[in-house]
Amino acid sequence: MIRSEGIPKIMKALKIYGPGDLRYVETPVPEIDEDEVLVKVIGTGICAGDVKIIDGAQMFWGGGVLPKWVSEPVTLGHEFTGRVVAIGDNARKKYGLNLGDMAVAEQIIPCGECPFCMNGEHWMCVQADIYGSKKEIAEGSMAEYIKFYKNSRIYKVPESIPEKNTAMIEPLSCAVHTIERADIKFKDVVVVAGLGPIGLCDLQLAKLKNPRLVIGIDVRENRLNLGKEYGADYVFNPRDCDVVEEIKKLTNGLGCDVYIHCSGHSEGVLQGLKMVRSHGKYVEFSVFMNDTAVDWSIIGDRKELDVIGAHISGIEGYPVAIHMLDKKIIDVDKIITHDFKMEDYKEAFQIAKDGRQSIKVVIRS
């Protein structure tokens, strides 16, 4: 094992203890063994999911059809990259990493033995830890240091990617998986609804498939403007127009071929089901605060839809995301609008939640 000088025993971290109960605390710096890696976190993006953990969403705390997900108390944070400060000999050999290298681990730590892991669906691992929420062992990255485990899927991050952008690797990897699930064709009219950080990545990635039209929807003008700048053929604000009608006008009344939903709001589900054409594809990536009430007849007997879920980054998300940031095929400069010191986390979360001026808010470690 090789270790940098001066790694402390204790560090600061942001831990969730229950709905509404986020604390800035001291916690031990993780120990590693010969198969593991310790990185100094560069920065961590605040995910809409993090906000909803604090706000008590049933998706995280259980309720309705959803079991409890969070194992509190746990350090938040899964959108991270770090620099290697200690690395076991086996890990060094396996990944070719050295002290000082930038490196990222997937947000999920698959068990390697469950039916999903055995079938190559590691991102659905039933036993998995996910950094920052579903931990047995894996504390998140809103801390000074974070540990990569033997089962982690670890990637070296090239120096061509500016440090300040590395927190976007994880959200971009999720967008890559979402867009591959959407299976976009040249003939398609594609709508991306919800232009947060992932939606804006989805939109750029959808453009990279060169379908007939890519259309963005959001209620905030700053995000619509950025969508336009990122190549949206049209953007619409549901507060200003009937978005379903606008899409129908652009498609001879048929509706869009592909609807990609990442707004997290029920209204986005309803609009999507209305604007997607019969035999169309509705891709759901959102993290919701609430139930959505809708007549499921529209999925089956009326439109024969394919409603396709997308969960984190799939098989291909991370390597493709890193490649695209390396080659500057995707822009994230304008998506990251704010960064804060960890101690200013209250303001950071406040601005992230409000979202009128911010898009992605990063907490520096």
Add this chain to the structure above:
Amino acid sequence: MIRSEGIPKIMKALKIYGPGDLRYVETPVPEIDEDEVLVKVIGTGICAGDVKIIDGAQMFWGGGVLPKWVSEPVTLGHEFTGRVVAIGDNARKKYGLNLGDMAVAEQIIPCGECPFCMNGEHWMCVQADIYGSKKEIAEGSMAEYIKFYKNSRIYKVPESIPEKNTAMIEPLSCAVHTIERADIKFKDVVVVAGLGPIGLCDLQLAKLKNPRLVIGIDVRENRLNLGKEYGADYVFNPRDCDVVEEIKKLTNGLGCDVYIHCSGHSEGVLQGLKMVRSHGKYVEFSVFMNDTAVDWSIIGDRKELDVIGAHISGIEGYPVAIHMLDKKIIDVDKIITHDFKMEDYKEAFQIAKDGRQSIKVVIRS
């Protein structure tokens, strides 16, 4: 054109005039041209959809995400077969039909010119008439006679299929399409929820794919018994047990691979989303009375599901259904529990809706 003797000018029919307003009326017998066929209806099955038309479901009368569907007043009935009593010369040549032959037309009359028809998705035709509900021209089969149109997809029905069973061709064709959409593999555990006429066909068809297990769910014991008789490896009644737990017990806690929903009840959606495994398939065929409130996070960020809709009979439904009834691969004898004269329609609809003793109720013409 050739015509049988004695076709009247006026016939009796069951017409819907609005929610709750079903009338037994006199109406003209349709005229046909050289591309068309007139059949004397043998019998018409009462579909759960017919009951919901009468009950005013938003799926048919509009509301929520759903536009109005029914073009009232219209004669009900789309589950039918008839015997040819008149046929145009072009139709005779095209279909090889003669007077007296049993024949069925698909429930949908595609326009032949819309994008769906041009792409071979005729069953999604945007302009389509559907017998018994969405008519411009096509009155349903709860009448003495019904007409097949130039654009109808018409099939000869072999005499090996007993007349009394022919009303099941349409529901079976829908089940065929549903099961092909489900894409069942040998390794799968398949749940069919809602053992009405289509669910019982789904269950038999699922068995014909020979997956690891086929499991039926319903709240009525007569239907569970018939499911068992049709080869279900297990049947469960949600009134007697926690069906989600039962399925998990049979699948090492993972959940079923494929969930086929045809109960029409919100509870079936919720149970399905809970019992289907991550990366599983949920196939929706139901006609609902109500909205279903559920957290859509489970589709995307929790389970990455494929929620697959199925609408009527697809490309392959009718020929496969006729083949299977001809070869006695599928049983419908026990599904058809009641038949009534048309004038006794009130009792027929009452018994169909109640469903405790009945499964499929047929109205003889």
Add this chain to the structure above:
Amino acid sequence: MIRSEGIPKIMKALKIYGPGDLRYVETPVPEIDEDEVLVKVIGTGICAGDVKIIDGAQMFWGGGVLPKWVSEPVTLGHEFTGRVVAIGDNARKKYGLNLGDMAVAEQIIPCGECPFCMNGEHWMCVQADIYGSKKEIAEGSMAEYIKFYKNSRIYKVPESIPEKNTAMIEPLSCAVHTIERADIKFKDVVVVAGLGPIGLCDLQLAKLKNPRLVIGIDVRENRLNLGKEYGADYVFNPRDCDVVEEIKKLTNGLGCDVYIHCSGHSEGVLQGLKMVRSHGKYVEFSVFMNDTAVDWSIIGDRKELDVIGAHISGIEGYPVAIHMLDKKIIDVDKIITHDFKMEDYKEAFQIAKDGRQSIKVVIRS
């Protein structure tokens, strides 16, 4: 019906009478009815298939596993666009075309009644005429006029597309279908082998899907240079290097994910089977002169490949091709290297076949 002035009764045309027997002859200008369209041909591209018809390939004249395809004598030519000079009233209403408009019909005239047509696979129609080869009724476009039939799939061509480029609509539409069949993902390394007119379109279209790498292979430097100009990340000439080794070097020894073959040479099949990775996709579009001898074990028990054929333009080829030329998303200016008057057809075919200086050769009508 409306007709332009001055349409003659007799025109010049290039007809094939048998292998090696191409004649420049007089033939009647077609008559049209109210469902049909007559266009003055702008120009017709010489397809590699046209050259192989003249050269007697078994693909066209029968032999081995292939039945006879050509119905000689027939006017050659299926890569065309024209200007409307006469149009029936029904056709005018259906297509919104007027005298003088540019218009194209698909190269295939589907029957509308065979199983493929009924299933939305019109481009596989078993009864189909194909302009310029498989005619019952449909003489090709190496003539002054050509007729579009009732069953033709007709598209208006916008004036934004220069007349001289319109002969590329058909080849581009084939490339669109090929690339959609290839189902390219962001992570893929894609090889296009054979940079003729369709290969160069394939290459541009593959780039529009933004995979990790697009690589071109050809034995002619002019085509490799153009491939590079069209965005190929690498181009290789099998006369200068071991192309299989080059691809393996770029892929950690694994091989490419997708191999798109349009060279028409057996060597391209063998190279493709060697350079595609296990579980990779090999897409075959070529028209061959000869049999290819290879051990089919490599398809099954060694690499478990998907060998995917592509035939003409599928469902989506023409509208997408026209859209892309209209929006200048695809370049064909540099692909069309030569054009000739029809009377100079001998030189035209000679230069097309030689291919060292030419890429696409057009015969003006």
Add this chain to the structure above:
Amino acid sequence: MIRSEGIPKIMKALKIYGPGDLRYVETPVPEIDEDEVLVKVIGTGICAGDVKIIDGAQMFWGGGVLPKWVSEPVTLGHEFTGRVVAIGDNARKKYGLNLGDMAVAEQIIPCGECPFCMNGEHWMCVQADIYGSKKEIAEGSMAEYIKFYKNSRIYKVPESIPEKNTAMIEPLSCAVHTIERADIKFKDVVVVAGLGPIGLCDLQLAKLKNPRLVIGIDVRENRLNLGKEYGADYVFNPRDCDVVEEIKKLTNGLGCDVYIHCSGHSEGVLQGLKMVRSHGKYVEFSVFMNDTAVDWSIIGDRKELDVIGAHISGIEGYPVAIHMLDKKIIDVDKIITHDFKMEDYKEAFQIAKDGRQSIKVVIRS
């Protein structure tokens, strides 16, 4: 670790030293560690591949598009089951196996680290050992004992499966994978060509999907008869009839929907390409002795086929095969026609190769 009494140090085995050079030799009994299992082999089926290894096929020894595969000298045999005679503590815990239990390991030992293993395609592992041919470490089962490795995929075999049938688990698992790749629908006409042990399993499995017709083809009457007994709707012998014509007669001249090839003969490729319909599916499982010369135009520009390879047993083969033998859904009693003591291997291989009286020949250990 627990061990049975009386395991010797030296055992007898059949080793291949080069084409034509099979030797009956003494070799050490493998040692195991705490992650491994030692089984006493019950019996090993002689695979057509084994015969072709001896006969020097380029598929195994290299040539044409195929690199060398065999790492000689190596003990042959990959179709096996054994009884546990020694087991490491980790393996015991992981698999729940005890001394005396029947157990099988997949024929492939995946590396767990290559791109295929990381993506859940372990059966395509590029580094993999395969028992009986591609060994670094893994000697085959034509020996008294065989070792299961840490990376082996190991399954307990229920006692409901007679010992004498257990050598069929591997071939049946390959057939399961082949048939799942074929994706058979109710409407399909399916041809299985080559009714050896795997073809006869393919045929039974194809029947279990209940397509419209299942048809068997072979040149040996004993196998055709067994095909018929196993439920083939028709069987044809190419020595007695024109099989392409027979299939066309049964399909209105269109050809079959799915052609599953496991004859290993070029003639089977040519017949398949001729008899499969346009847009049909050709599934290749064969191990060939020779190249096949055919015009590849038929794959692309003539029929737009999906030619789908199948390699060993995929993800799902072994558990499904064991389930089906356990539940007696598949019969193999009549497929196993001969068994021999190991010392009589010359006669065993002779009879296996001749194949006129034999189907599957087993070598008892």
